[in-house]
Amino acid sequence: MIGALIRRDLALALKRPSALAVPVMFFVIVGALFPFAVGPDARLLARIAPGIVWVAALLAALLPVETLVAADRADGTFDQLVARGIALETVAAARLAAHWLGFALPLLLALPVAGVLLGLDGAGLGRTALGLLLGTPGLAALALVAASLTAGLRGGGALAGLIVLPLALPVLIFGVGLESGGALKLLAASSLVLVAVAPFASAAALRSGMD
Amino acid sequence: MTGAPQLIVEGLACVRGGRAVFDGVSFALAPGGALQVEGRNGAGKSSLLRILAGLLRAADGRLDNPFAIGWLGADATLKPGNTLAGELGYWARLDGRAGAVPAALTAFDLTGLAELPVEVLSSGQRRRAALARVHASGAPLWLLDEPAVGLDTASVGQLARAVAAHRAGGGLVVVATHGDIGLDAPQRLAL
Numbered sequence: 001m002i003g004a005l006i007r008r009d010l011a012l013a014l015k016r017p018s019a020l021a022v023p024v025m026f027f028v029i030v031g032a033l034f035p036f037a038v039g040p041d042a043r044l045l046a047r048i049a050p051g052i053v054w055v056a057a058l059l060a061a062l063l064p065v066e067t068l069v070a071a072d073r074a075d076g077t078f079d080q081l082v083a084r085g086i087a088l089e090t091v092a093a094a095r096l097a098a099h100w101l102g103f104a105l106p107l108l109l110a111l112p113v114a115g116v117l118l119g120l121d122g123a124g125l126g127r128t129a130l131g132l133l134l135g136t137p138g139l140a141a142l143a144l145v146a147a148s149l150t151a152g153l154r155g156g157g158a159l160a161g162l163i164v165l166p167l168a169l170p171v172l173i174f175g176v177g178l179e180s181g182g183a184l185k186l187l188a189a190s191s192l193v194l195v196a197v198a199p200f201a202s203a204a205a206l207r208s209g210m211d
Numbered sequence: 212m213t214g215a216p217q218l219i220v221e222g223l224a225c226v227r228g229g230r231a232v233f234d235g236v237s238f239a240l241a242p243g244g245a246l247q248v249e250g251r252n253g254a255g256k257s258s259l260l261r262i263l264a265g266l267l268r269a270a271d272g273r274l275d276n277p278f279a280i281g282w283l284g285a286d287a288t289l290k291p292g293n294t295l296a297g298e299l300g301y302w303a304r305l306d307g308r309a310g311a312v313p314a315a316l317t318a319f320d321l322t323g324l325a326e327l328p329v330e331v332l333s334s335g336q337r338r339r340a341a342l343a344r345v346h347a348s349g350a351p352l353w354l355l356d357e358p359a360v361g362l363d364t365a366s367v368g369q370l371a372r373a374v375a376a377h378r379a380g381g382g383l384v385v386v387a388t389h390g391d392i393g394l395d396a397p398q399r400l401a402l
Contacts, residue, residue: 008301012290075290076285076286079264083265083266083281084280
């Protein structure tokens with residue numbers, strides 16, 4: 001059941017050619033712009049590179065927030081699923097998985113390019129990749145909750161950004177501070193909490209939107 | 212006494228936006244039965260159907276529904292970029308009835324349109340596609356919200372025949388409608 005929902009969500013996302021390309025382009029362009037903005041000091045760039053990568057990843061997760069659930073809410077897809085007795089929590093969990101697959105995997109593939117532009121060495125690149133792998137599910141979860149809360153509101157995307165950015169702080173802090181020992185576990189923990197809570201929060205928001 | 216399972220509604224009340232839409236709605240529907248819900252705009256026909264479908268919480272009352280639901284809402288719920296057969300196939304697979312699509316397409320005269328992308332369909336054709344999804348679902352209880360909107364006379368006839376066949380097979384139908392859609396001796400509920 002949930003597998004069918006994920007496949008459907010992913011197939012619909014991939015129908016739009018921009019769905020894969022835009023987050024990746026965005027990610028790479030941010031990586032390319034920073035050396036211009038802070039100057040060509042390679043040591044400084046390498047030091048702030050993880051932070052840049054994480055902020056770019058966070059913003060890339062938020063890019064599709066206006067379309068993530070709003071279309072399905074408007075065109076009756078959720079109604080059809082609920083009438084079949086499928087829990088909105090299941091629907092939200094599937095959407096979370098599809099969103100993560102659709103934005104985080106391409107991002108990880110583009111990471112070496114952005115890493116080179118920012119002067120990350122091999123070890124730094126590996127650490128950042130591992131951190132993104134653990135942290136991006138949390139970012140996807142936040143994007144899903146924000147999308148569910150703001151679905152049906154005018155200018156929902158901007159509001160969603162305001163909701164998500166403060167909540168993303170733990171993931172960002174532990175993601176950027178991976179060099180210190182326990183950060184990896186704390187990153188995984190904060191990401192896991194977000195992933196565990198998101199389907200329920202998202203379903204509650206969608207349900208109250210139906211009334 | 213335990214007979215065949217029934218759809219039973221007792222004292223159902225609906226409040227939307229702080230305003231009481233209806234209250235004290237009661238009826239029972241047995242297999243083969245049809246209920247035609249009538250009323251002016253805003254009387255709560257759609258709200259009643261949404262409550263029956265589990266999409267809306269009733270403010271009060273009891274709802275006992277032992278049947279799986281085929282839902283026809285206001286929107287056709289067809290994703291642009293996919294073919295009609297692909298869209299109906301997805302929902303039918305979700306219902307575990309992938310083989311039911313051709314018969315549903317035939318029932319609503321959509322077979323020739325099956326391979327077209329859904330965005331080129333007219334509003335009447337989209338409506339028939341949504342009805343075909345209900346048909347393919349195999350659910351015993353059809354909840355149809357204004358099923359005849361946008362349908363031409365021939366299509367309303369197809370709808371009436373499909374509903375009659377569904378009822379003959381032991382299915383139940385609840386229809387919210389303004390006009391007559393050719394139901395055979397339905398129970399009537401005025402809101």
